[in-house]
Amino acid sequence: MLSARGVTKRFPGVVALKGVDLKVARGEVVSLIGENGAGKSTLMKILAGVQKPDEGEITMDGRRLDVSSVAAAQAEGVSLIHQELNLAENLSVAANLFLGREPNRFGFMDQKTIRLEARKYLTKVGLEIDPETPLSQLSLGKQQLVEIAKALSTRAKVIIMDEPTSSLSHGEVETLFEVVRDLKEQGVSVIYVSHRLAEVMTVSDRVVVFRDGEKVGELGVGEATHEAMVRLMVGRDVSxxxxxxxxxxxxxxxxxxxxxxxxxxxxxxxxxxxxxxxxxxxxxxxxxxxxxxxxxxxxxxxxxxxxxxxxxxxxxxxxxxxxxxxxxxxxxxxxxxxxxxxxxxxxxxxxxxxxxxxxxxxxxxxxxxxxxxxxxxxxxxxxxxxxxxxxxxxxxxxxxxxxxxxxxxxxxxxxxxxxxxxxxxxxxxxxxxxxxxxxxxxxxxxxxxxxxxxxxxxxxxxxxxxxxxxxxxxxxxxxxxxxxxxx
Amino acid sequence: MKQIFGILITLIVLYIFTTVIGESFLSPFNQEQILKRTALYGLLAIGVSFVIITGGIDLSIGSVVCLVGCGIPWLVMKHGWSPAAAVTAAFLVAIMIGLLHGFLITKVKLQPFVVTLCGLLIYRGATRGFAEDQTQGFGSGYLEFRKLATGKLQITDQFGIPMPFLLLVVVGVFAWLLLNKTIWGRYLFALGNNEEAARLSGINTDRMVTLSYVICSVLAALGGLLFVLDGNSAQPGAFGNFYELYAIAAAVLGGCSLRGGSGTVLGVIIGAAVMQVLKNMINLIDWLKSHMEFLVVGVVLLVAVVADELVKRRVRRVK
Known part of the structure; x- marks a missing residue:
C-alpha cells in the first residue's frame, strides 16, 4: 500500500539515507531497526513530512503522496507518534485529540461532538476514560494510547511509532501490543521503530534493518531472531x-x-x-x-x-x-x-x-x-x-x-x-x-x-x-x- | 583578519566617499576630531563588547557616563575634592556597579536586559538628584587635568594625535591581550558560545560573566571622564543619552554577535570609526540634515547585519 522508492537524504557532511526502498502492506506491522544514525529515524521523518527528501518518491496505492509537511502527510493518512509525546499536558484528553482541528460551529467549539468523537476513538485503543480528564493525570503509557487515538481520529492509514515503549512499564507495553494487533485487524498499517529487539520480534510481521543509511536486510517472522537482527545491524558478530x-x-x-x-x-x-x-x-x-x-x-x-x-x-x-x-x-x-x-x-x-x-x-x-x-x-x-x-x-x-x-x-x-x-x-x-x-x-x-x-x-x-x-x-x-x- | 574584512572595507569606502564630497573633511582639525570621537565612543564599545561576547547586554553605559561625567566635576568644584580623589571614587563606583550587575545576573539569575535597564534609570536619576539637575563643569580652571582629554601628541604643526586616541590604543592592546592571550579571554568566548558546556568543563562562568560587566562599567566610567574633560559641560538630564546604543551599534558593526561568543577588539574600534565618519558625512551632504543622523546610522547598521547574515549563510552552504 505505502511505498517509498529511492529515498535519499543528505545532511551537511553525511548522507543519512542512500536510495532506500520500503513497502508496507495494508494491516502490516513493519519494524525498522538499526543503530543510532543508521537512517531509520530520517526515513520515518520523511514519511511523516517532518523532513523533505532530496530524492525519491512516496506513493500510496500507486498514487504519489504529498508529504511536504506534517499536515499534508496527515491528510494523506500518515501519522507519526514521536518518542517524546507531542501533547499539551494541561488540556483535557478530548482537547488534545482534536487540537487544531476542533469540530466547531461558526468558530464556537462543538463540545458535544468533541466528547462523542473522543469517546469513539478512545474506545478503539481500549481506553475507558472520561474525555474530560486532564492529560497530566494519565500515566505515560495511557498518554501514548491517547496519541494513537489522535492518529486514528485523523483517519490514519499508516501510523509510525518511534520508540513507543521507551518509557512504558511492562503492563503498559502489553496493552500497547494489543492495540497494535487491533489496529492491524482494522486494516491500519504500523511502522514500528524500536531498539528493543525482543519487542520487535513479538510485534512485527516483517523487520527491516538499516545500517549507515542503507537498507541492509529484511527478515520475515520466522527469520527475525535476536542474533540475525544484531548481525545485520552491526555488520559483524557482536562478540x-x-x-x-x-x-x-x-x-x-x-x-x-x-x-x-x-x-x-x-x-x-x-x-x-x-x-x-x-x-x-x-x-x-x-x-x-x-x-x-x-x-x-x-x-x-x-x-x-x-x-x-x-x-x-x-x-x-x-x-x-x-x-x-x-x-x-x-x-x-x-x-x-x-x-x-x-x-x-x-x-x-x-x-x-x-x-x-x-x-x-x-x-x-x-x-x-x-x-x-x-x-x-x-x-x-x-x-x-x-x-x-x-x-x-x-x-x-x-x-x-x-x-x-x-x-x-x-x-x-x-x-x-x-x-x-x-x-x-x-x-x-x-x-x-x-x-x-x-x-x-x-x-x-x-x-x-x-x-x-x-x-x-x-x-x-x-x-x-x-x-x-x-x-x-x-x-x-x-x-x-x-x-x-x-x- | 577574516572577521574584520567587511567592516574595514566599509570604513575605507566611506572615508574615500566623504573625502570626495567634502574638501573640509581632510582638514587636520577635522581629522583630529574624528580620531578623538572614535576614541571616546570606541572605549565604550570595547567595554560593551566584553559583555556582548558573553551573550549579555549593558544598557546602563550612557547613564554611567552621565554619573561619572557629572559626578567628577561636582565632587571637584562643589565639594573641593582633588581630581585624583574624585577620579578614584568614580572608578570605585564603576567597579561596584559592574559587580552589582554581575551578581544580579549570575546569582539572582535576572536577565541582563532587565538588570541594566534598571541601571540606566537609576544612575541617571541619582545623578540628576545629587547634581540638582544643574549643569556640571570645570569652568575655566583645571586645564592641566583636562589635558587628559584635550591634549594631543603633535605630529606636524597642524596635526596631533588626541590623548583619548592614545588611551584607546592602550586600552585596545590590553583588551586584545585579555581576549586572545589569556585563559580568561578563552573562557569568555567559550561561555558566550555555550555557557552550560563551559561550566561543565570546570570554568567558573559566574565569575567570568561578572568580570565582563565590571570591565564594561569601568570603561564607561573612563569614557564619562574623558567626555566631560573634553566638553567641560555635563547636563545631568542629557549627558550620555543613547551612548549605550552607539556603543552597541559599534560593537555589532565590528562583528560582535548579540548571540554571544564572537567579536574582535580591532573590529569594534573600526566599527566606532565608521559611525564617526558617517556622522561627518551627514554634515557634509546638504540634503541630509544632522537631525536625521539616527536614520542613517540605523540604515547602515541594518544593511551591515543583513550582509553579515547573508555571507554567513553562503559560507555555511559552501561547507
Whole structure:
C-alpha cells in the first residue's frame, strides 16, 4: 500500500539515507531497526513530512503522496507518534485529540461532538476514560494510547511509532501490543521503530534493518531472531564489538554515599566503583539515571550526600576530586560547537597548563596533537570547528578534554548515542583501555546490548532508586528489564 | 583578519566617499576630531563588547557616563575634592556597579536586559538628584587635568594625535591581550558560545560573566571622564543619552554577535570609526540634515547585519 522508492537524504557532511526502498502492506506491522544514525529515524521523518527528501518518491496505492509537511502527510493518512509525546499536558484528553482541528460551529467549539468523537476513538485503543480528564493525570503509557487515538481520529492509514515503549512499564507495553494487533485487524498499517529487539520480534510481521543509511536486510517472522537482527545491524558478530579483558580490580575509586537528587529527593543512592571496573547503569528513560550522574558531577548539585567524602557543589569541585563526565547531549553540554577542535580539547586543562593568566599555546597545540592521535580523532586540522565533525569524532573530543586532566573516575551518559558503528567500536575500545589502566568507569546506557557487552557489573534504576545489581554471570535482558520495570 | 574584512572595507569606502564630497573633511582639525570621537565612543564599545561576547547586554553605559561625567566635576568644584580623589571614587563606583550587575545576573539569575535597564534609570536619576539637575563643569580652571582629554601628541604643526586616541590604543592592546592571550579571554568566548558546556568543563562562568560587566562599567566610567574633560559641560538630564546604543551599534558593526561568543577588539574600534565618519558625512551632504543622523546610522547598521547574515549563510552552504 505505502511505498517509498529511492529515498535519499543528505545532511551537511553525511548522507543519512542512500536510495532506500520500503513497502508496507495494508494491516502490516513493519519494524525498522538499526543503530543510532543508521537512517531509520530520517526515513520515518520523511514519511511523516517532518523532513523533505532530496530524492525519491512516496506513493500510496500507486498514487504519489504529498508529504511536504506534517499536515499534508496527515491528510494523506500518515501519522507519526514521536518518542517524546507531542501533547499539551494541561488540556483535557478530548482537547488534545482534536487540537487544531476542533469540530466547531461558526468558530464556537462543538463540545458535544468533541466528547462523542473522543469517546469513539478512545474506545478503539481500549481506553475507558472520561474525555474530560486532564492529560497530566494519565500515566505515560495511557498518554501514548491517547496519541494513537489522535492518529486514528485523523483517519490514519499508516501510523509510525518511534520508540513507543521507551518509557512504558511492562503492563503498559502489553496493552500497547494489543492495540497494535487491533489496529492491524482494522486494516491500519504500523511502522514500528524500536531498539528493543525482543519487542520487535513479538510485534512485527516483517523487520527491516538499516545500517549507515542503507537498507541492509529484511527478515520475515520466522527469520527475525535476536542474533540475525544484531548481525545485520552491526555488520559483524557482536562478540567482536565488545572486547573486554580480564584484569585485577583495585581499591574503590568512586564512592557515593546517601546521594539525594532534586529530581528524586526521597531516595538515597549508595554505590561504589573500583579502580579498573566498568559499571553500567540500566533503566527506563526517566528512571533518574542522568540526574544521578549530573548530581555526582556537581552539575545539578545534590540535595545531600557525599561523593568521595564531600558534597559536590560544582563541576569544578568534582573535577578536583578526579571525576570527569561525558554528558548525554554532547552538542548542548559536552562541546562548544563554534570553538575549534584544539580549543575544545584544551578547555578543561587550560588553567593547569597556563603561565599565570596567559595561555600556553605550545602545550595546547601539543595536547591536541597527542589526543588527535591517541583517540584517532578524524579532523582536517586542529583549527576545524567542532560543529563540522561527525558525532563519533565529537564524542572523542569530549573524551580528550577530560583525559587531559588524567581523571581517576570517568562518568559517561549514553556514550555512543548518535555515533556511527565504527566510532562506537572505538569508544568501547577506549572504555576498555581506560579501565585496564586503572580508571573507574561508570556509564549510563539505554542499549541493553551495550550494557551487557561492556559492564563488569550492572546497576538497575527505577523511579529514582537503585533497584538491583547484577554480576556478569547473571546478565540477561529479562533480568535487567524486570528490575527496571517491576512495581 | 577574516572577521574584520567587511567592516574595514566599509570604513575605507566611506572615508574615500566623504573625502570626495567634502574638501573640509581632510582638514587636520577635522581629522583630529574624528580620531578623538572614535576614541571616546570606541572605549565604550570595547567595554560593551566584553559583555556582548558573553551573550549579555549593558544598557546602563550612557547613564554611567552621565554619573561619572557629572559626578567628577561636582565632587571637584562643589565639594573641593582633588581630581585624583574624585577620579578614584568614580572608578570605585564603576567597579561596584559592574559587580552589582554581575551578581544580579549570575546569582539572582535576572536577565541582563532587565538588570541594566534598571541601571540606566537609576544612575541617571541619582545623578540628576545629587547634581540638582544643574549643569556640571570645570569652568575655566583645571586645564592641566583636562589635558587628559584635550591634549594631543603633535605630529606636524597642524596635526596631533588626541590623548583619548592614545588611551584607546592602550586600552585596545590590553583588551586584545585579555581576549586572545589569556585563559580568561578563552573562557569568555567559550561561555558566550555555550555557557552550560563551559561550566561543565570546570570554568567558573559566574565569575567570568561578572568580570565582563565590571570591565564594561569601568570603561564607561573612563569614557564619562574623558567626555566631560573634553566638553567641560555635563547636563545631568542629557549627558550620555543613547551612548549605550552607539556603543552597541559599534560593537555589532565590528562583528560582535548579540548571540554571544564572537567579536574582535580591532573590529569594534573600526566599527566606532565608521559611525564617526558617517556622522561627518551627514554634515557634509546638504540634503541630509544632522537631525536625521539616527536614520542613517540605523540604515547602515541594518544593511551591515543583513550582509553579515547573508555571507554567513553562503559560507555555511559552501561547507
Amino acid at each position: 567482536q564489538l565488545y572486547q573486554r579483558t580480564e584484569h585485577e580490580l583495585g581499591e574503590p575509586a568512586l564512592s557515593v554515599k546517601g546521594l539525594r537528587t532534586e529530581a528524586n529527593p526521597d531516595h538515597e543512592i549508595n554505590l561504589q566503583v573500583r579502580a579498573g571496573e566498568v559499571v553500567g547503569i540500566a533503566g527506563l528513560v526517566g528512571a533518574g539515571r542522568s540526574e544521578m550522574l549530573e548530581a555526582i558531577f556537581g552539575m545539578t548539585p545534590p540535595l545531600a550526600g557525599k561523593v568521595q567524602g564531600v558534597l559536590p557543589k560544582s563541576p569544578r569541585e568534582a573535577m578536583s576530586l578526579g571525576l570527569a563526565f561525558v554528558p548525554e547531549d554532547r552538542k548542548k553540554k559536552g562541546l562548544i560547537l563554534d570553538l575549534t577542535v584544539e580549543e575544545n580539547t584544551s578547555l578543561a586543562s587550560l588553567k593547569m597548563d597556563a603561565r599565570g593568566p596567559f595561555l600556553n599555546r605550545e602545550k595546547e597545540k601539543r595536547l591536541c596533537r597527542e589526543m588527535t592521535k591517541a583517540l584517532a580523532i578524524k579532523t582536517p586540522g586542529p583549527w576545524q570547528k567542532a560543529r563540522f565533525l561527525s558525532g563519533g569524532n565529537q564524542q572523542k573530543i569530549v573524551l580528550a578534554k577530560w583525559l587531559a586532566l588524567s581523571p581517576t573516575v570517568l562518568l559517561l551518559d549514553e556514550p555512543t548515542r548518535g555515533v556511527d558503528i565504527g566510532s562506537k567500536e572505538e569508544i568501547y575500545q577506549l572504555m576498555e583501555k581506560f579501565a585496564s589502566e586503572g580508571m573507574a568507569v561508570l556509564f549510563v546506557s539505554s542499549e541493553l546490548d551495550e550494557i551487557m557487552g561492556m559492564a563488569d557489573r550492572v546497576l538497575v534504576m527505577r523511579e529514582g532508586r537503585l533497584t538491583g545489581e547484577l554480576g556478569r554471570s547473571d546478565f540477561s535482558e529479562e533480568a535487567i528489564m524486570n528490575l527496571a520495570t517491576q512495581s
